[in-house]
Amino acid sequence: MAIYSFWIFDKHCNCLFNREWTLAANSSSGTVNSKQNEETAKLLYGMIFSLRSITLKLSQSPPANEIRSISTGKYRVHTHCTASGMWFILTTDFKQQSYGQVLQYIYSHIYVKYITHNLLAPFDLAENPSETRGQGTRKINNRHFIAALESFLAPMIMQ
Amino acid sequence: MSNSSSMPAQAKSLKHAGEDIWKNRTEKVNAELFTLTYGAIVSQLCTDYERNFQKVNEQLYSMGYNIGVRLIEDFLARTALPRCENMVSTSEVVSKCAFKIFLNITPQITNWSHEKDAFSLILVENPLSDFVELPMDAMKQLWYSNILCGVLRGALEMVQLDCDVWFISDVLRGDPQTELRIKLNKVLKDEIPIGED
Numbered sequence: 001m002a003i004y005s006f007w008i009f010d011k012h013c014n015c016l017f018n019r020e021w022t023l024a025a026n027s028s029s030g031t032v033n034s035k036q037n038e039e040t041a042k043l044l045y046g047m048i049f050s051l052r053s054i055t056l057k058l059s060q061s062p063p064a065n066e067i068r069s070i071s072t073g074k075y076r077v078h079t080h081c082t083a084s085g086m087w088f089i090l091t092t093d094f095k096q097q098s099y100g101q102v103l104q105y106i107y108s109h110i111y112v113k114y115i116t117h118n119l120l121a122p123f124d125l126a127e128n129p130s131e132t133r134g135q136g137t138r139k140i141n142n143r144h145f146i147a148a149l150e151s152f153l154a155p156m157i158m159q
Numbered sequence: 160m161s162n163s164s165s166m167p168a169q170a171k172s173l174k175h176a177g178e179d180i181w182k183n184r185t186e187k188v189n190a191e192l193f194t195l196t197y198g199a200i201v202s203q204l205c206t207d208y209e210r211n212f213q214k215v216n217e218q219l220y221s222m223g224y225n226i227g228v229r230l231i232e233d234f235l236a237r238t239a240l241p242r243c244e245n246m247v248s249t250s251e252v253v254s255k256c257a258f259k260i261f262l263n264i265t266p267q268i269t270n271w272s273h274e275k276d277a278f279s280l281i282l283v284e285n286p287l288s289d290f291v292e293l294p295m296d297a298m299k300q301l302w303y304s305n306i307l308c309g310v311l312r313g314a315l316e317m318v319q320l321d322c323d324v325w326f327i328s329d330v331l332r333g334d335p336q337t338e339l340r341i342k343l344n345k346v347l348k349d350e351i352p353i354g355e356d
Contacts, residue, residue, distance in 0.1 A: 011349070011350060012350055013350055013351065013352040042352070045352065046352070049351070049352070066241070082232075082235050082236075083235050083240060083241055083242045083318045084231055084232060084235055084317045084318055085317075085319075085349065086232075104236075104239060107236050108236030108237065109236075111232075111236075112232050112233055112236045116229050116232040116233060117229070117233070119229070123228050123229050124228075132350055133350050133351065133352055133353045134350075134352035134353055135353060
């Protein structure tokens with residue numbers, strides 16, 4: 001199995017965090033919160049946003065119908081959306097079918113632990129209305145969060 | 160309601176999920192320590208605001224709000240529940256999962272409004288107010304557990320439910336029961352990126 005990149009979006013449609021690995025052999029290669037990924041983030045968000053509205057329309061019974069993964073010819077996108085509007089997204093190769101538990105673990109044991117329970121940091125990175133609706137650029141730079149995430153995901157980067 | 164026949168099964172599984180998470184996946188702390196910590200906060204606020212209990216109520220509410228907006232993420236991480244489709248299922252989740260996991264109590268849900276947009280929670284036991292007896296001057300004005308209203312408001316707002324939450328009665332004030340009212344104002348719209356509409 002190999003993972004290519006990891007993303008977090010909030011309910012304001014902003015990309016809060018992105019991590020891209022470039023060399024499978026080196027788990028510290030690649031970029032964290034790169035400016036160059038802004039455009040990719042918007043495209044990725046748009047793709048998932050559109051597919052989400054389609055799946056919601058196509059589901060017959062009222063309980064929410066969330067997309068779990070999207071497969072393309074080259075990679076697979078795994079999504080985990082929470083009721084509070086956070087999106088956790090992982091792009092991977094095809095070797096493993098589901099990363100649902102991985103994303104759930106990142107949310108409950110890394111994000112909630114280091115970001116939500118960090119009471120002195122703002123709980124919402126969009127500070128004013130001009131940073132909502134996908135226009136915000138603030139990123140998660142919490143050292144504990146990044147370190148815990150890296151060490152959790154490192155074993156999955158190797159091919 | 161079209162799906163009313165499926166409600167009991169759903170409610171049962173929520174109850175089961177709440178109990179399971181409480182039993183197996185929640186670290187426990189001494190309830191007395193918790194009760195006394197909360198008591199210390201309230202008594203400090205009463206001193207700080209020179210026994211202006213209106214102000215104390217407001218301050219407890221806003222402290223609760225700040226807790227609620229974070230606690231919701233903790234709650235969702237533990238339960239992985241999706242959004243509720245209506246207030247009936249919201250009330251079940253609040254009573255059987257949220258109160259169970261965080262306070263180990265299951266308040267009764269009653270007094271539904273005609274439009275099913277408001278309900279009451281009856282707190283038969285309230286761990287915040289164990290050992291508490293209000294002094295005479297606070298009896299009429301202080302809502303001792305007002306932090307709960309703030310927590311509920313903050314948490315519900317984070318799942319796009321704009322609600323008013325307030326106490327109707329409290330055994331500490333000599334009422335027969337402790338009743339907390341939740342009323343839905345509106346379901347907030349999810350944001351969409353600029354240029355999508």
